[in-house]
Amino acid sequence: MNTPSDTYICPVTKLTILNKPEWNNIGFGNDYKISVEIINEQILVTHNSGTPTLYDTQNALHFTTHIIENFLVDRPYIHIFDYNGVKQRFPLEARRLAIKDISKRKRMLAAIFYGLIPSIKLSIKIGRFFHQFPFPCLLVRNYTEAMETTLTILNDSERNPLIVEKKKALDCETEKLIKDLTQRKLSSCNADATPFDQTIELIEDEIQYLEEKVSKTRRVNTLIRLDKIISSRNEKSRTYWNSLRPSSRARLKNE
Numbered sequence: 001m002n003t004p005s006d007t008y009i010c011p012v013t014k015l016t017i018l019n020k021p022e023w024n025n026i027g028f029g030n031d032y033k034i035s036v037e038i039i040n041e042q043i044l045v046t047h048n049s050g051t052p053t054l055y056d057t058q059n060a061l062h063f064t065t066h067i068i069e070n071f072l073v074d075r076p077y078i079h080i081f082d083y084n085g086v087k088q089r090f091p092l093e094a095r096r097l098a099i100k101d102i103s104k105r106k107r108m109l110a111a112i113f114y115g116l117i118p119s120i121k122l123s124i125k126i127g128r129f130f131h132q133f134p135f136p137c138l139l140v141r142n143y144t145e146a147m148e149t150t151l152t153i154l155n156d157s158e159r160n161p162l163i164v165e166k167k168k169a170l171d172c173e174t175e176k177l178i179k180d181l182t183q184r185k186l187s188s189c190n191a192d193a194t195p196f197d198q199t200i201e202l203i204e205d206e207i208q209y210l211e212e213k214v215s216k217t218r219r220v221n222t223l224i225r226l227d228k229i230i231s232s233r234n235e236k237s238r239t240y241w242n243s244l245r246p247s248s249r250a251r252l253k254n255e
Helices: 054-071 092-102 118-129 143-155 160-169 172-182 195-213 216-231 233-243 246-254
Strands: 007-009 016-018 033-039 043-049 077-085 108-114 137-139
Touching (some): 043 054, 108 143, 118 137, 216 233
Parallel strands (some): 077 108
Antiparallel strands (some): 016 033
């Protein structure tokens, strides 16, 4: 039986890929383009290139949502993001919109990213640390590793790799601290951002300053330093939590 012209075989998994001509190199008015593939009816792959504006991001999200609703109907799925064609950091407002939109996808089992430049990788780690995603976000090296990880997740009914990844991203003590603090209600007269929002803003500001003012080498080194700071946050949070008196802990929980 002949294979339809818009399908071919994945070289890694040997599964069928659906790749329609109208899904290839879709642009939205600027240099940003995406291409979409669906593998085995449960894997969505988007290949990204260029740097999107807020307008590009809105339209790209609408475009992928339309494909999900029409070709992944009532199925849990995994979204693989290929960023090999992206050489600059997304604007802050575009990243925030993407996080907000993607986080609402209820049937999404996991997001897997590869080909990331350091600043985008750091942004994803920050978002993952502060529980901005309701599903695991995994960072892998290339397409092959992305597909192998995806198959492991789909073939494991209990999805143990996801549990392991969550433990790597955020240990139990830090998760407890963040949960307790973020559940505290702000008074009606205080609409200030949470400490976590402020932290993200500060890190984003530093990344933006680096990208605009310093050399590429220094920028990469500083991003590595920031990555280490985020990685050490679990230990600092645990120390802080353990230093509180029992009465202080109870008060934080009740506020």
